[in-house]
Amino acid sequence: MSNPSTDSLDQQARDILIGNDRGGYTVPNGRVYPFQWNWDSAFVALGFATFDPDRAWREVETLFAAQWPDGFLPHIVFWKEDAGYFPGPQVWASGRTPPTSGITQPPVAASVVRQLWEGADQVAFRPRLEALFPKLLAWHRWFHRFRDPQKKGVVVAMHPWETGRDNSAEWDAPASAVDVSQVGAYQRRDTSHLDQSMRPTKLDYDRYLALVQYGRATGWNHQTITDTNPFRVADVGMTMILLRANHDLLALAQALGRRVEAEEIQTWLDLAPAAGDYLWDERLNAYGSRDLITGQACGALTSASFLAFYGRVRHPVRDRAMLAHAERIAGRVGRMVPSLDPDDPRFEPMRYWRGPVWAVVNYLVGTGLADAGQADWAEKIRRDTGELIATTGFHEAYDPLTSAPSGGDDFSWTAAIWLHWARR
Ligand code: GLC
Numbered sequence: 452m453s454n455p456s457t458d459s460l461d462q463q464a465r466d467i468l469i470g471n472d473r474g475g476y477t478v479p480n481g482r483v484y485p486f487q488w489n490w491d492s493a494f495v496a497l498g499f500a501t502f503d504p505d506r507a508w509r510e511v512e513t514l515f516a517a518q519w520p521d522g523f524l525p526h527i528v529f530w531k532e533d534a535g536y537f538p539g540p541q542v543w544a545s546g547r548t549p550p551t552s553g554i555t556q557p558p559v560a561a562s563v564v565r566q567l568w569e570g571a572d573q574v575a576f577r578p579r580l581e582a583l584f585p586k587l588l589a590w591h592r593w594f595h596r597f598r599d600p601q602k603k604g605v606v607v608a609m610h611p612w613e614t615g616r617d618n619s620a621e622w623d624a625p626a627s628a629v630d631v632s633q634v635g636a637y638q639r640r641d642t643s644h645l646d647q648s649m650r651p652t653k654l655d656y657d658r659y660l661a662l663v664q665y666g667r668a669t670g671w672n673h674q675t676i677t678d679t680n681p682f683r684v685a686d687v688g689m690t691m692i693l694l695r696a697n698h699d700l701l702a703l704a705q706a707l708g709r710r711v712e713a714e715e716i717q718t719w720l721d722l723a724p725a726a727g728d729y730l731w732d733e734r735l736n737a738y739g740s741r742d743l744i745t746g747q748a749c750g751a752l753t754s755a756s757f758l759a760f761y762g763r764v765r766h767p768v769r770d771r772a773m774l775a776h777a778e779r780i781a782g783r784v785g786r787m788v789p790s791l792d793p794d795d796p797r798f799e800p801m802r803y804w805r806g807p808v809w810a811v812v813n814y815l816v817g818t819g820l821a822d823a824g825q826a827d828w829a830e831k832i833r834r835d836t837g838e839l840i841a842t843t844g845f846h847e848a849y850d851p852l853t854s855a856p857s858g859g860d861d862f863s864w865t866a867a868i869w870l871h872w873a874r875r
Contacts, residue, residue, distance in 0.1 A: 457874055460841060464866035464874075467845055468498050471863045472506075475513040476530060480847065480859040483644045485533035487514060489526045489556035490615055491864050493563040494811050498867025500567055507567055508579050511560060515586045517551050522589035523597075523673060524560075525551035526612060537640040538660065544667050553663075553671035554610045557692045558594065559815075561587045565699035568706065584703055588712060591700060594693055595719055597673040600743070604722025605729050606689035607743050609680045610662045614688055614755075616790065616804040617659075618651035620797040621749035625684045625742040631657035634664070649801050649857050658682075683743040687730045688755030691762030692815070694723055698763060727764035736772050738764075752776060752792040753804075754812045761819025770823065777828060786835040788816055789851035800850045807848035807857040810836050810868040817872070837873040840865060 471477045476487040477495045484491075492514045499507035517528040529540040529550040540550035564587060568580050598607050608614045611622040634657050641650055651659075662682055669675040677683075697719045704713040732739040732748040738756045740749040757773060776792070783793040790804045790812070791797060800806040813836045821829035839849045845865045847858030 456841065461870065461874065464498065464845065464869045465502055467861045467866040468495060468863060468870075470861065473530065475509055476528070477510060477863050479863050480861060482535055483641060483847075483859045485535050487517075487528040487530060489514060489524060489528075490559050490811075493559045494814075494864040494871075495867045496563050496567060497871040498863075498869075500570060501870040504567070504571060504576075508571075508576065508583075511564060511567070511583065512579070514560070515583065517547075517549055518586055518590065519547065519551075521673065522591075522593035524555055524558075524590045524593075526554050526556040527552040535640055535644070537638060538663060542660075542663060542667075545671055552612075553666045554613045555590075555594075556613060557615045557689050558590060558696045559692055561591065561696040561700040561703065562692075565702055568703065580703065581707065584707055584709070587700055587703070588716075591693070591697060591716070591719070593673075597677050600677055601729075602722070603729050604690070604694065604719060604726035605685045606693050607677075608684050608686040608689060609666070609676050609682060610659070611655075611682070612659060614684075614686045616688060616753070616755060618655050618802070619753055619755075619804040620751040620791055620795060621686075621740040621753060621755075622682075622684065623797070624747065624749060625682055625744070626655075626658045628744070629658045629661050629681050631661045634660050645858060649803060651803060681744075684749065685730065685741045685743050686755070687738050687740045688753075688758055690726050690730060691755070691758035691764065691819075694720070694726065694762035694764065695819075723762070723764050726762075727759065727766060727769070730759075731769060737776055738769070738773065751795060751797070754788045754790045754809070754816060757788060757816045758812075758819060760823040760825070761815050763819075763822065765823070774825070774828070781831070784851040785854060786839055786849065786851050787832050788813055788835075790848075793851070800852045801855070801857045803848070803858070806851060808835075808839060808851045809848050810840065810865045810873065814868045814872050833873060833875070836868065837875075840869050840873055845869065 478485050479488050479491040492510050496507040496510040518524050543552045545551045545553050611617050697716050701716045730738050735752055737752045738759045781787055786808055789806050791806050798806050813832050817829045817832040839854055843854055843856050845862055846856035846860055847862045
């Protein structure tokens with residue numbers, strides 16, 4: 452597809468990425484999120500790859516420059532001071548240089564690097580893949596060591612922010628056990644940039660901060676956090692994303708001839724059926740997250756539930772049930788995929804991860820459906836994403852009923868997803 456309006460949207464998208472580039476890393480949005488975010492950067496690399504491959508690799512390399520010695524990859528890297536965001540580096544107190552947060556985010560990086568590699572001049576870029584591969588592997592090992600206590604291939608999130616879907620209804624019940632009585636006074640910054648009605652509530656924020664304080668009090672000791680954190684939730688989104696990333700890491704191991712590492716990665720992939728069983732919610736008749744502490748299913752059907760296709764967890768009966776949900780939901784909204792089932796009483800079409808459509812999640816869901824042979828669904832979701840962007844602009848998220856923008860504008864990962872996927 453190439454017509455004047457696509458060309459001008461392409462140019463806008465490139466301008467957003469270039470404008471949000473802070474020299475080796477890209478901020479998600481200059482005002483609301485003025486640092487480097489983990490999974491945002493991975494998606495941003497896909498956007499840069501369409502016009503500046505060297506810069507694309509650099510985005511990921513800069514992110515991994517902040518990796519901790521145990522393989523952990525932080526969700527925020529505070530390369531430079533900026534007063535526009537709370538909680539900043541002093542609150543996290545990670546004790547690292549550069550300062551970082553103490554929690555991680557969905558591991559999309561290996562899947563992105565595989566795409567960068569397969570589209571690259573492989574002679575020129577091989578040394579860069581050789582350098583990145585052990586870092587990706589160390590991060591995946593960290594997940595399997597610290598975030599899969601049951602050894603079922605299920606990723607346990609220790610903070611709603613780790614899931615990337617901050618205020619999803621899935622976290623309501625598990626987070627209600629978090630004691631917020633000692634949080635103290637603090638000043639949010641997000642609500643001075645954006646309308647409160649689009650953002651998580653005060654109670655959500657109190658819980659986010661209590662969990663940061665808890666992790667900080669352990670000295671960000673990931674083993675202690677794994678064993679004792681007051682919020683431990685098996686996240687369907689991170690689980691499926693890690694499964695997919697392990698497939699892609701395996702392909703990279705094979706490309707580099709790393710046989711021993713390939714065998715190790717294969718053992719993680721062998722856990723896929725156990726992960727799928729654990730995350731299947733019989734009552735919902737859908738995949739969903741589960742509270743590890745109580746054993747209770749979170750009981751919310753979200754856009755992440757559809758990532759089972761992306762994680763290549765295949766099960767004909769469950770796959771059919773998920774497609775029936777897609778059909779029902781598509782009948783309720785103007786554009787797919789809402790972040791919460793519109794038939795859930797907690798659905799709010801403009802409030803962050805409780806309804807709005809996110810281009811990056813659509814990309815993951817669409818990619819998974821295409822792989823599962825559901826080309827029509829994949830194409831519908833891709834088209835919906837492209838139309839949301841073309842008619843409304845490069846926003847953080849969109850109201851699934853009206854297509855109205857929700858959250859920040861000039862958003863890096865939305866621009867990247869346009870260039871990489873939604874524009875075609
Ligand atoms: C919000 C989103 C998260 C994203 C970050 C920066 O916290 O929930 O997924 O990484 O903003 O865009």
